[in-house]
Structure formats: C-alpha cells, structure tokens
Amino acid sequence: xxxxxxxxxxxxxxxxxxxxxxxxxxxxxxxxxxxxxxxxxxxxxxxxxxxxxxxxxxxxxxxxxxxxxxxxxxxxxxxxxxxxxxxxxxxxxxxxxxxxxxxxxxxxxxxxxxxx
Amino acid sequence: xxxxxxxxxxxxxxxxxxxxxxxxxxxxxxxxxxxxxxxxxxxxxxxxxxxxxxxxxxxxxxxxxxxxxxxxxxxxxxxxxxxxxxxxxxxxxxxxxxxxxxxxxxxxxxx
Numbered sequence: 555x556x557x558x559x560x561x562x563x564x565x566x567x568x569x570x571x572x573x574x575x576x577x578x579x580x581x582x583x584x585x586x587x588x589x590x591x592x593x594x595x596x597x598x599x600x601x602x603x604x605x606x607x608x609x610x611x612x613x614x615x616x617x618x619x620x621x622x623x624x625x626x627x628x629x630x631x632x633x634x635x636x637x638x639x640x641x642x643x644x645x646x647x648x649x650x651x652x653x654x655x656x657x658x659x660x661x662x663x664x665x666x667x668x669x670x
Numbered sequence: 671x672x673x674x675x676x677x678x679x680x681x682x683x684x685x686x687x688x689x690x691x692x693x694x695x696x697x698x699x700x701x702x703x704x705x706x707x708x709x710x711x712x713x714x715x716x717x718x719x720x721x722x723x724x725x726x727x728x729x730x731x732x733x734x735x736x737x738x739x740x741x742x743x744x745x746x747x748x749x750x751x752x753x754x755x756x757x758x759x760x761x762x763x764x765x766x767x768x769x770x771x772x773x774x775x776x777x778x779x780x781x
Contacts, residue, residue, distance in 0.1 A: 558713065563711065595773065595774075596773055596774075597759065597771040597772055597774055598759070600768060600769075603768070647713055647714070659716070659769065661714040663713040664708075664713050
C-alpha cells in the first residue's frame with residue numbers, strides 16, 4: 555500500500571498554545587486530504603476535507619479558526635490546533651487521497667494530542 | 671444518514687480461539703463494506719472489503735461476508751493469535767462519498 559507519514563505521533567502541550575501536525579504522502583500525490591479525530595472509545599469523525607491549493611471544507615460543528623488546515627502541496631498537509639484546550643485532547647488521523655472518492659484510502663499513523 | 675454499528679468491546683480471547691465481531695449498517699444506497707485494523711501506535715490499515723451482496727472479503731485468516739438481507743458484515747477468524755490484538759473498525763462507503771466508520775472494537779488475545 556501507499557506510504558503515509560504523520561508527525562508527531564504524540565504531543566503534550568499547555569493550554570493556550572498551538573500544535574502543528576504534519577501529514578505526508580511519500581509515494582503518491584494527494585489531491586485530497588481528510589482529517590479525522592477520534593475520541594476515546596468512539597469512532598473516527600471527519601473534521602475537514604481539503605483539496606490541494608484550496609481552502610478546506612469543514613464538517614458541521616468543527617471550528618475552522620481553531621483547526622487550521624493547510625494543503626499547499628500534493629505531498630504535504632498540516633493541521634494546526636490553535637489555542638489548544640484540554641477538550642481538544644484527542645487522536646487525530648490524516649487520510650490522503652490520490653484519486654476520486656472510490657480510490658482505496660490510506661491513513662497516517664495518527665497523533666495523540668494531550669492538552670494539559 | 672448512513673451509520674455503522676459494531677459490538678462493543680473490549681473482546682478478550684485466548685490464543686487459537688474463534689473470533690466474531692458483529693457489524694451492521696444502515697445506508698441509503700448500495701455501499702461497499704470494509705474492515706480496517708489499527709495496531710497500537712499505528713494508523714488504520716485495510717484488512718478486507720466487499721463491494722456487493724454475497725461477496726466474501728478475506729485476508730490474513732479473517733473473513734467477512736456482505737449480507738444485504740441482514741445488512742451485516744461480521745468479521746470472523748477461526749484461530750486468533752496474540753499478534754491480532756488491535757482495534758477493528760467496520761466501515762462503509764457509498765460511491766463518491768466519504769467513509770462512515772463504526773466505533774471500533776478492541777481485541778486482546780492472551781497467550
């Protein structure tokens with residue numbers, strides 16, 4: 555399968571600070587990037603969808619000013635959690651897509667964010 | 671809207687035991703069905719899939735059959751190993767749409 559690299563795998567930050575999560579598709583060009591979050595014992599919930607060079611589309615209830623998504627190239631997308639609070643503590647996973655929505659999906663390793 | 675329901679975990683089994691993880695779904699159309707596995711510290715990996723009714727997906731000894739009449743896609747394995755310990759997600763996707771995931775079922779296999 556395709557190689558997806560997500561970094562960091564774990565991060566602990568203080569309330570009020572910002573955290574950047576990177577997602578790279580190492581052997582294919584990701585025209586679309588999905589960002590998910592996963593609360594304990596719950597499923598993956600889609601946060602936003604971004605297309606390279608365009609603004610991200612956010613799902614209902616997700617604050618676009620809090621979760622900044624940049625998809626400036628076909629191999630890199632970033633999610634920045636701004637002014638983090640303890641309730642933002644979660645597991646974040648990226649899923650780059652190299653074709654249409656019927657293409658097989660690949661996922662990053664995930665980032666465990668803990669805000670203290 | 672579409673949804674996926676899975677049996678709640680955690681599921682704890684002894685090595686070589688038989689595994690079943692139930693999954694049922696609701697969908698407005700005719701989705702493809704998937705099982706993804708998430709090993710500790712890693713992202714999701716596709717385990718198997720089925721795209722139409724009565725199809726059986728299989729991989730690494732795991733199987734699941736697409737049952738349209740019962741809207742189910744139960745995951746089975748005849749003899750689990752310690753290395754199968756992970757979280758398993760059932761998911762569906764209709765053509766041209768994004769994934770809908772179940773809540774995941776954590777499996778622990780004891781030696």
